[in-house]
Amino acid sequence: MSDPNKEWPLWEVFVRGKGGLSHRHVGSVHAADAKMALEHARDTYTRRMEGVSIWVLPSAQITASDPADADALFAPAEDKVYRHPTFYKIPDGVTHI
């Protein structure tokens, strides 16, 4: 009855909540083609006026980092505090900086 290979592919859904915001991952849908994926995303994830724009992309197309590499990827940023504005002391009276 259900050959898993024959299931409609999975698509990841990204919705822009309102103008000026970036698209945010909200979930996934199954769909046979891109247009259907958009329609399913619209009918599933924007029923309460949650969005003004939708992206869909096949889940299989996502390349994700491996959690095992997390230290190598993200820990080196930990000691680069000078990238954050709070690292710098500015006298209280000085403004617009």
Added chain:
Amino acid sequence: MYTTDLSGKKKAEAVAEDPAKLAAFEARVAADDFIEPKDWMPEAYRKTLIRQISQHAHSEIVGMLPEGNWITRAPNLRRKAILLAKVQDEGGHGLYLYAAAETLGVTRDEMTEALLSGKAKYSTIFNYPTLTWADIGAIGWLVDGAAIMNQVPLQRTSYGPYARAMVRICKEESFHQRQGYEIMMRLASGTAAQKRMAQDALDRWWWPSLMMFGPPDDKSPNTEQSMRWRIKRDTNDELRQKFVDISVPQAEAIGLKVPDPALKWNETRGAYDFGAVDWEEFYSVVKGEGPVAKERMQARQKAWEDGAWVREAARVHAEKRAAAKLAAE
């Protein structure tokens, strides 16, 4: 509760895991960290989650049927729109949950097949029939009320995709219980016939609602592990007590009587004492002997089989279009 473990009385099997990884995992969960799909996790955790999330999803999907039974007979346009939107929400919630389970390496088709073959469980409550319009009120008020009680803490469950699905579900469900109570309120203050309908619905749905929280704690062997893993936040009996304490005054406020002669306020405990749940009935319904269990499964099977040619056609069409596009390039 949609998320009650209905797997039976067996204790989860132990699988040999790398002790260092296991310890690190347990420490993360204990520190309220979230586990994400690609993170290492013990096999028992993955299996328990797949079972719990898919069971929850199945409950949403089968749960569309008892209420769907009244969409075409809703008494006015407002009620019709509300009920249709609510049942549609349940379909959406099933979808979110299936997607969360899919991140654990199981396909939706596999889960569907498990449901249709009777291998997978779903909440016992949906194997009771909706006989009058008041049942729609009772389901919203009691069944959704019970579900919310369990789902709210699950927004902070340890598995990220499950927690995020629960956040969305809880947000959307906030109107479900209110619309149910509103229906009951209207009926209870209506004509004699309506009042009778409301009381009858409460009489039939009260005990099955208490069963939704699952077997008593001493018959729920996996509770301890599930709570440690934060895929369960309160015990069955704690939630059941909380539900009774909240629901009894709600019934009284609209002049309905909870069908439990043993129900009595206990001043010392600051809680209601209530009668014994018929656990024999509960275990029969879990086994598939609920009054309309066959009807529910038949409806799901029919929808799945009748839809097969549609799903196939869309797939074939997509393949044709992809091939044509390739040929044109």
Added chain:
Amino acid sequence: MDALVTYALRLGDDSLVLGQRLSEWCGHAPALEIDLSLANVALDQIGQATHFLALAGALESKGRDADQLAFRRDVMDFTNCLLVEQPNGDFAQTIARQFLFAQYQTLLFAEMARVKDERFAAIAAKALKEVSYHATLASDWVVRLGDGTEESKARMIAGLDWMWRFADELFLMDDVDVAAINAGAGVDKAALTAAWDSRVDAVLVEARLERPPARRAIVGGRSGRHSEHLGHMLSEMQFLQRAYPDAEW
């Protein structure tokens, strides 16, 4: 009865009956996502029905609200077109009905959004956004099913064949339509046929389907002469209001 009342009733009845039909799918669709899509279309139609029936009740000014009009009239007083009351059948038949009707509604509301009577224009402007999506959704499915498998193609042809008999009635003009146009509320539906033909044909071509052959149109809905199906639908839909006439819900 005042022509504008009838005109609003017809619009309301079309949406009500179609919304009721689509809601029958809830929980039974071929895929979970399709279940949600059909429910959205049904909710839009029920919303349109509520607006148009409320307007009909207000224009009539006999104290009947949208619910009384929806739940307390019998078959001969329903003025919807025959197309929308047709049974769901299989998914292809439902899509055929939705496709033909949504293309019509899109053209109709695009015109009605510009009429002088602001009450009609306002409802139409809101509904136009909804039905444009319905038309896209249904057209996409006609293409997928028409150009899918042998089975889906056969089913799509059968679905269109079932519904095609009732398409002409959509564009039929009578005294009520003329009066509504003169009152600044109505649309010349006969003038929509060319655009409807070309939109429908374009989709059929993409779906690799033949246009069903012309045939004798079956009409009567606008004057209360319905198919056998509507009575059963109403007996279900109106059950509670009929069984408990004194009750409020």
